[in-house]
Every structure is written in C-alpha cells, then in structure tokens.
Amino acid sequence: MKNLRFFEKVMFFFNSVAAFLLLLSYILPLLPPKTFSSFSVLSLGVPILIVINTLFVLYWLVKIKKQVILSLLMLAIGYFSLGSLYKFSESKSEISQNAISVMNYNVRLFNLYDWISEKGVETKIEQFIKREAPDVLLMQEYHPHKNVDLSFFKYKFEELSGNKTKYGQAIFSQYPIINSGSVEFPNTSNNAIYADIVKEKDTIRLYNIHLQSLRIDPNLDKLTEDDAQKLFKGVGNTFKTQQLQAELFLLHKNKSPYKTIVGTDLNNTAFSYAYKRVKGDLIDNFNAAGNGFGRTYDFKFFPIRIDFILTDPEFTINSFKTYDVLYSDHYPIMSRVSLPR
CATH class of the missing domain: 1.10.287 (Helix Hairpins)
Incomplete structure (x- = not known):
C-alpha cells in the first residue's frame, strides 16, 4: 500500500x-x-x-x-x-439410438394477456415446438390455450389451478406415461409435477418444477427508492419460500426408484441455495454441454440463467442448446441425453 x-x-x-x-x-x-x-x-x-x-x-x-x-x-x-460464468465451447458427444431429447420452457400462458405486443405469439410457440420436435416437453406457466394444438405429443400430464384462467405445469411426452402426480407447495400456485415414462426397457422419472417467483421487474431503472426497499425485503422472503419448496421436492425425489430428469424454472440463479439443493448430485446439462452465458430470462441488465435441465449422472449428455427466440419472458432450452445401458 x-x-x-x-x-x-x-x-x-x-x-x-x-x-x-x-x-x-x-x-x-x-x-x-x-x-x-x-x-x-x-x-x-x-x-x-x-x-x-x-x-x-x-x-x-x-x-x-x-x-x-x-x-x-x-x-x-x-x-x-x-464453474465459469461463461462457457467458451460447446461439448458434444456421439448421439446414440437410445437418446432422448428434453425441452424445458416457461411459456408465460402463451402470451394470453398480450405482454408481448406481437400478434400470434401462441402460434409461433406451437410452430417452434413442432419444428424442434422434442421427445419430452416440460412447460411452466402452461395454459390450455384455444389456439395451441400440442396433440402431436402422444401423452401428457398437466396440473392446473385458477378459476377463470387455468394455468400451471405440464409434461408432454412421445413415450407412455405410466404414473404421474404433483408435489404440492403450500400457499402458492407454484408446484412440482412428475411423470414416469417408459422408453424401451427403461422407466424414467421426469420432474417439472416451478419455484416461487422473485417478481423482479426487468426494468429496474424505473424503481423508486421505496420500491427498491420493498423489493429487497420481498426477495429475502421469497428465498425462504424457495428453500421450503426445494426441500419438499427433495423429500419426494429421494423416494423415487427411477433415473431422473428435472426441468425447472427455478426463479433463481446457479449461485443460489435453491439451485444447490435442487441440483444435489444431478448434472447441470448447460455446464456439461452448453456454451455462452446460457441466458434463459429476458433481463435488461445482464444475461441471467434461471431455467435448468438436470439429469442423473448415469445419463450421457450429448448436447444442450439455449434458443434465442423471445416468445415469452423466458428462453426455451433443450438437451439430448443418452440412456444408460
């Protein structure tokens, strides 16, 4: 000095x-x-x-x-x-015949309330999903929109709430669903749902988790000092709620006898307690095979990753992609993984 x-x-x-x-x-x-x-x-x-x-x-x-x-x-x-905030290279391994593609997407009710001024957003989401053709689709903030037809998936499980507008989480699959259910979170419409699918001789447990929202306005520059204080306190309370929700999910997951794939809008980053608890010994597919910042949320000030695909270590992660399509306030992600033999 x-x-x-x-x-x-x-x-x-x-x-x-x-x-x-x-x-x-x-x-x-x-x-x-x-x-x-x-x-x-x-x-x-x-x-x-x-x-x-x-x-x-x-x-x-x-x-x-x-x-x-x-x-x-x-x-x-x-x-x-x-790990690194930014991944400079994308890792890929040879895709085997027993691979399965999994897409995770918070569709924000298919733009039901015109948050995006663009017309026909719900149709564009449907066309995007059809074009990418995932074997499994995990959706948060799902709404059975009258203009959206996802019947090309052979099987589905959805858990909806609400009076006038039904919304919740959904799992769509090209493989048979032999069991399904919901992990309820108290005092919220958020929850985790699960479905057991069968591919050839393998049974796989799929989880679709939507943790409590931080409710952070992407336009933080418009906040007043009083708004900022309320936001800070509210985020702290949300973190506590997310902790409880993560623990409830883990209590259910730990009883599962099957290999697991988790898709989630965690509403928190990879540097959070909620992420650490939900991830556990699972593999973050972005870390294994993604590239760039992996941005999954449309936040104005810096790239933020709050949506994840996590898999059991037994899976081989062949590829991971974050799509740069803004039909929601979230960006879709998809991973292709090979089943263990």
Missing part, C-alpha cells in the same frame, strides 16, 4: 469491498435463507460481482501492481467451486 498513489489506494479500497462481497456470495448458497434471508439476496448479484472483479484484475494488470492478486484469487475460487 505504501507504493500506491492516493487514487490507487481508493481503487484498492473499492476492490477489497467487491472481492469481499464476491467471496461472501460464494458462501451464501451453503447457508439456509431462513437464517440469512437478507444476505441471501447477494447471490443474485454474483454475475455483476464477477464482472467488477474482472475489471479490477485488468486495472491492476495494466498498472503492474501486486494488488491484482486479490480479485484474481476470488475469481479463481469461484471458477473451481462454482
């Missing part, structure tokens, strides 16, 4: 704060939000903190100062413990 000029000392102070916050955000997914709900909100800012610390690394590299070690160390810890 003695060899630093005044401005550099100021920069290092802010650098230290950013590094500490990033380190804290690495620890928070290990701590139940019920205990640290206010601090848990920090996990949403991990992508921003990574970018800020990367900029500090570049700054100290240009200055050729040893202070570069601080943020460089924090970034290294995050890389080896949480």
Whole structure:
C-alpha cells in the first residue's frame, strides 16, 4: 500500500469491498435463507460481482501492481467451486439410438394477456415446438390455450389451478406415461409435477418444477427508492419460500426408484441455495454441454440463467442448446441425453 498513489489506494479500497462481497456470495448458497434471508439476496448479484472483479484484475494488470492478486484469487475460487460464468465451447458427444431429447420452457400462458405486443405469439410457440420436435416437453406457466394444438405429443400430464384462467405445469411426452402426480407447495400456485415414462426397457422419472417467483421487474431503472426497499425485503422472503419448496421436492425425489430428469424454472440463479439443493448430485446439462452465458430470462441488465435441465449422472449428455427466440419472458432450452445401458 505504501507504493500506491492516493487514487490507487481508493481503487484498492473499492476492490477489497467487491472481492469481499464476491467471496461472501460464494458462501451464501451453503447457508439456509431462513437464517440469512437478507444476505441471501447477494447471490443474485454474483454475475455483476464477477464482472467488477474482472475489471479490477485488468486495472491492476495494466498498472503492474501486486494488488491484482486479490480479485484474481476470488475469481479463481469461484471458477473451481462454482464453474465459469461463461462457457467458451460447446461439448458434444456421439448421439446414440437410445437418446432422448428434453425441452424445458416457461411459456408465460402463451402470451394470453398480450405482454408481448406481437400478434400470434401462441402460434409461433406451437410452430417452434413442432419444428424442434422434442421427445419430452416440460412447460411452466402452461395454459390450455384455444389456439395451441400440442396433440402431436402422444401423452401428457398437466396440473392446473385458477378459476377463470387455468394455468400451471405440464409434461408432454412421445413415450407412455405410466404414473404421474404433483408435489404440492403450500400457499402458492407454484408446484412440482412428475411423470414416469417408459422408453424401451427403461422407466424414467421426469420432474417439472416451478419455484416461487422473485417478481423482479426487468426494468429496474424505473424503481423508486421505496420500491427498491420493498423489493429487497420481498426477495429475502421469497428465498425462504424457495428453500421450503426445494426441500419438499427433495423429500419426494429421494423416494423415487427411477433415473431422473428435472426441468425447472427455478426463479433463481446457479449461485443460489435453491439451485444447490435442487441440483444435489444431478448434472447441470448447460455446464456439461452448453456454451455462452446460457441466458434463459429476458433481463435488461445482464444475461441471467434461471431455467435448468438436470439429469442423473448415469445419463450421457450429448448436447444442450439455449434458443434465442423471445416468445415469452423466458428462453426455451433443450438437451439430448443418452440412456444408460
């Protein structure tokens, strides 16, 4: 510090704060939000903190100062413990004949209330799904829209609520569904549904999970100070609700005798407690075979990934793709996995 000029000392102070916050955000997914709900909100800012610390690394590299070690160390810890924020290459393996393609998509009621001003969005979603032709389709915020025909899937299971407008989660499959049901979450319309499908001699348990929404307006620049305070408190409470919902899902999943595929709108990032609990020892298919930021939600300020496909380690992940089609506030994702033999 003695060899630093005044401005550099100021920069290092802010650098230290950013590094500490990033380190804290690495620890928070290990701590139940019920205990640290206010601090848990920090996990949403991990992508921003990574970018800020990367900029500090570049700054100290240009200055050729040893202070570069601080943020460089924090970034290294995050890389080896949480993985990379951005994937530079897409991994693919040979697709076998026993592969199955799984699409996860929050369709936002097929734009029933015209959130997107474009006409015929529901038809475009239907055409997109038909074109990509997944073997299995897991949909959150599903609504049996009169203009949407998904009867090309041979089997389906849906769990709907609501009075005037029915909505909920749905599983569509080209393979027979021999068992299905719902994991109910208290005091909310969110839930998890499941279906057991049979492909050849294999029975696979599919889960479709929709955790409690954070209700964050993508246009954060329009928030007043009072709105921001309410948002901060509300997000903390939502984190606690998500913890309960994740635990209820795990209680059900742990009783399943079958190999598992999970599709979810987690309403939280890969740096959260909810993600860590739901994922468990499952494989995040984006980490295994995706590329880029893997953005799945239309957030204005930075790419955010809150939708996931997770599979048992026994599956071989052949490919993963995030589609750049904005027919909802979410982007669809699809993975192709090979069944274990």
